[in-house]
Amino acid sequence: MVTIYRDYADEPDPVFLPLPEELACDLYRLEMEDFSDDIVFYRQLLPDGGRILEVGCGTGRVARQLAGKDREVIGMDISMAMLRLAALHQSAHCWFFCMDMVHLGFRQAFDAVLIPYNTLNLLTEEEPILQCLGGCHRALKAAGQLAVQLFVPALSPQAKTTFQFQMFDRPGGGRIIKEIIKRPQPESQTMEIEERFRIRPMRHGLVNEDYRSIYRIAALPIDRWLSLFAEAGFAPQHIWGSYDRKAYDPAKSSCCLLQLKRNL
Numbered sequence: 001m002v003t004i005y006r007d008y009a010d011e012p013d014p015v016f017l018p019l020p021e022e023l024a025c026d027l028y029r030l031e032m033e034d035f036s037d038d039i040v041f042y043r044q045l046l047p048d049g050g051r052i053l054e055v056g057c058g059t060g061r062v063a064r065q066l067a068g069k070d071r072e073v074i075g076m077d078i079s080m081a082m083l084r085l086a087a088l089h090q091s092a093h094c095w096f097f098c099m100d101m102v103h104l105g106f107r108q109a110f111d112a113v114l115i116p117y118n119t120l121n122l123l124t125e126e127e128p129i130l131q132c133l134g135g136c137h138r139a140l141k142a143a144g145q146l147a148v149q150l151f152v153p154a155l156s157p158q159a160k161t162t163f164q165f166q167m168f169d170r171p172g173g174g175r176i177i178k179e180i181i182k183r184p185q186p187e188s189q190t191m192e193i194e195e196r197f198r199i200r201p202m203r204h205g206l207v208n209e210d211y212r213s214i215y216r217i218a219a220l221p222i223d224r225w226l227s228l229f230a231e232a233g234f235a236p237q238h239i240w241g242s243y244d245r246k247a248y249d250p251a252k253s254s255c256c257l258l259q260l261k262r263n264l
Contacts, residue, residue, distance in 0.1 A: 104135030
């Protein structure tokens with residue numbers, strides 16, 4: 001029996017189940033697998049040869065596309081579920097380790113360290129951020145460089161909650177609707193992110209599923225980020241606001257791409 005409601009306000013609130021880690025990895029791969037704008041940017045930015053460390057490699061999307069005959073890429077992530085997907089594409093020039101980015105430990109030095117796609121924002125307190133950056137500094141050769149993508153929102157006391165959604169095809173048929181709710185928390189310089197996934201198989205006998213994940217990210221102003229980099233021993237060489245290397249303008253873009261040099 002189908003229940004018909006007279007008004008949207010009469011409808012029951014949707015019930016979202018916690019997003020399982022394995023499903024989260026599959027959804028991430030489905031959403032990001034074909035994204036390549038950052039790949040082109042990093043290919044031009046990073047050394048043509050040598051050893052590259054990617055911090056927070058996830059499913060290995062970036063690492064495996066940057067790796068080649070003259071460029072070895074080592075990816076690390078704390079999620080074994082992500083790394084299991086990454087390992088499906090492991091090669092002679094690209095391999096993966098399970099490691100916490102707050103406690104990096106490598107015996108060999110790298111020509112460059114890459115922290116892509118707002119991974120550093122996942123550390124919401126300054127002490128862990130400095131620990132991660134300190135590990136990057138120790139992992140680099142004397143002339144090594146650090147490349148970072150940050151999310152830098154305009155976080156004023158008047159900042160409002162925002163809502164976005166996107167839709168993509170589901171393997172085997174159907175659609176996935178992703179809703180993103182961002183709740184600024186200026187007092188702690190963080191932002192709460194709620195991601196909702198509405199899985200719609202659109203096939204007879206298969207039921208709809210609704211999941212969500214809630215987490216916080218650092219929402220520091222760019223000046224504070226630069227202070228943390230300096231404290232960890234890095235000097236900015238370039239700061240861009242997009243993958244096509246447009247100048248960074250905090251009033252126009254929340255995307256910040258940095259190339260930093262390791263101080264001796």
